[in-house]
Amino acid sequence: MIKTFIFFDLETTGLITKNYMPKITEMSLIAVSRAAISNTKDNLPRVTQKLVLPIHPNEPVTKEIQTLTGLSNENLKEAQYFNCEVYNLIVNFINRQTAPSCFVAYNGNNYDYPIFLSELKNIEKNFSEEILSIDMLKLVKDFYSRKQSSTKGMNTVQTTTTNPSSNENKKGYTVRRKLDFTNSQPINFKLGSIYKHIFGKTLEGAHSAENDCLTMIRCAIKLGNFFLEWTDCNAIPLINHTKQRNI
Numbered sequence: 001m002i003k004t005f006i007f008f009d010l011e012t013t014g015l016i017t018k019n020y021m022p023k024i025t026e027m028s029l030i031a032v033s034r035a036a037i038s039n040t041k042d043n044l045p046r047v048t049q050k051l052v053l054p055i056h057p058n059e060p061v062t063k064e065i066q067t068l069t070g071l072s073n074e075n076l077k078e079a080q081y082f083n084c085e086v087y088n089l090i091v092n093f094i095n096r097q098t099a100p101s102c103f104v105a106y107n108g109n110n111y112d113y114p115i116f117l118s119e120l121k122n123i124e125k126n127f128s129e130e131i132l133s134i135d136m137l138k139l140v141k142d143f144y145s146r147k148q149s150s151t152k153g154m155n156t157v158q159t160t161t162t163n164p165s166s167n168e169n170k171k172g173y174t175v176r177r178k179l180d181f182t183n184s185q186p187i188n189f190k191l192g193s194i195y196k197h198i199f200g201k202t203l204e205g206a207h208s209a210e211n212d213c214l215t216m217i218r219c220a221i222k223l224g225n226f227f228l229e230w231t232d233c234n235a236i237p238l239i240n241h242t243k244q245r246n247i
Contacts, residue, residue, distance in 0.1 A: 001034070001100075001232055002034060002100055002101070002102045002132065002228070002231050002232055002235060003033065003034055003097075003098040003099060003100055003101070004031055004032070004033055004034070004097040004098050004099070004100075004101040004102070005031070005032050005033075005034070005037060005101075005102055005104050005220070005231070006029050006030070006031045006094065006097065006101055006102065006103050006104065007028075007029070007030045007031075007032065007104045007105075007213040007214075007216045007217055007220075008027075008028070008029050008103045008104060008105045008108065008112060008116075008213065009027070009028050009105060009106070009112065009209040009210075009212040009213045009216075010024050010026065010027050010028075010111075010112045010115060010116065010209060011024070011025045011026040011027075011069045011071055011207065011208075011209050012024055012025055012057075012065075012115055013025060013057050013059060013060075013061055013062070013065060014062070014065060015111075016110070016111065016114060016115065021114070021115065021118045022115055023055075023057035023058065023059055023082070023115075023119070024055045024057065024082055024115060024116070024119055025054070025055055025056075025057050025061065025065075025069065025071045025076060026052075026053065026054050026055060026069070026071060026208075026209045027051075027052070027053050027055060027116075027209055028050070028051070028052045028053075028209035028210040028212070028213045029050070029051045029052075029090065029093060029213075030048050030049070030050050030051075030210070030213040030214065030217065031048065031049040031050075031093070031096075031097050031101070032045055032047075032048055032217055032220075033045075033047070033098065034228065036048075037217075037220055037221060037227065037228060038224070038225070038228060040221055043218050043221065044214065044217060044218060044221075045217070045221075048217075049093070049096065049097070050210070051089065051090065051093045052209065052210050053079075053086060053089070054071070054076055054079040055076070055079055055080070055081065055082050055086065056073075056076045056077065056079045056080060056081045057073075057076070057081070058081050060073060061073050061076075068207050069207045069208075070207070070208075082119045082122070082123065083123060084123055084125070087120065087123060087125045094131060099130065100130060100132060101131060101132065102131075102132040102133060102134060102231055102235045103131065103132065103133040103134070103238055104133075104134055104136050104216060104220070104231070105133070105135065105136065106135070106136045106137050106191045106212065106216055107135065107137045108133065108134075108135045108136070108137075108241075109135040109137075109138070109241060110135075113133060113238060113241040114241055114242075117238075117239065117241055117242045121242070126239055126242075127237075127238055127239050128239075129237040129239060130237075131237065131238045131239075132235035132236065132237060132238065133235065133236060133237070133238040133240075133241070134230075134231050134234055134235050134236075136216055136219075136220075137189060138234075139223075139227065139230050139231070139234070140189060140194055140219070140223075141189055142230065143223060143226055143230075144185055144186070147182050147183070181197050181198040181222070184197075191203070191206075191212060191215060191216070191219075192206055192215075194219060195215050195218070195219060198218075198219055198222050199218070199222075203215060
C-alpha cells in the first residue's frame with residue numbers, strides 16, 4: 001500500500017525524438033500522504049511538501065519553448081544545471097516522506113520519467129528500486145474505459161427526467177452535472193481536458209511544473225479510491241523506465 005504520492009512534472013527544452021533527448025528546465029515534486037488524498041474535503045490537501053527547482057539546461061532554449069513555458073536561457077542563467085547537488089536535494093526530499101513512495105506523472109512513461117532518468121544517467125546516478133512510479137494518463141484512461149460501460153443506463157435516466165423549467169427538475173440537473181465527469185468521456189486525454197471535464201472550467205497556468213502537479217492532485221482527489229487502489233495495483237519501480245527504453 002502506497003503511503004506517499006510524489007506528484008512530478010517537468011518543463012524541458014523540447015520533445016523526445018529518435019535523435020534527441022530533451023534537457024530539463026524546471027521540475028516540481030509535490031508530496032501528499034495517502035490519508036490526505038482520501039480524507040481531504042477541499043480541492044487540495046492542507047499539508048503538502050514541495051520541491052520546485054529551475055534547472056539550467058546547458059543548451060539553447062528555442063523561442064517556441066520560451067513562449068510556451070516562460071523559461072529562457074536568460075531567466076535561467078543563475079540556476080544550477082542538473083548536477084549531483086540537484087540529485088541530493090531530490091533524494092533528501094524523497095527520504096523525508098513516509099515509504100513506500102510513488103511518483104505520479106501525467107504521460108510520465110513516455111516523457112517525464114525517461115527524460116529524468118537520462119539526466120540521472122548523465123551524472124552517473126540512479127534510484128533505488130523501492131521508489132515506485134505510475135503514469136496518471138494510463139490511470140485516467142482506465143478509469144473512463146471502466147465507467148463508460150457501467151454508467152450508460154444512469155445517463156439515459158437522468159437525461160430523460162431533466163427539465164430546467166421546474167425547481168424540482170433543476171435539482172435533478174444539478175445532480176447530473178456533478179456526475180458528468182463519470183458518466184461521459186472527455187474530448188481527449190490531455191491533462192487540461194481532463195481537468196475541464198472534471199471541474200467544468202479551463203485549466204490556468206499550464207506549462208508550469210508546479211501548477212501541473214497541483215492539477216494532478218486535484219484530479220486524484222476527485223477520483224478518490226479508484227486513484228488509490230489503481231496505484232497500489234499498478235506501481236512499478238521508477239528505474240524500470242530506463243530498462244524499458246533500452247529494450
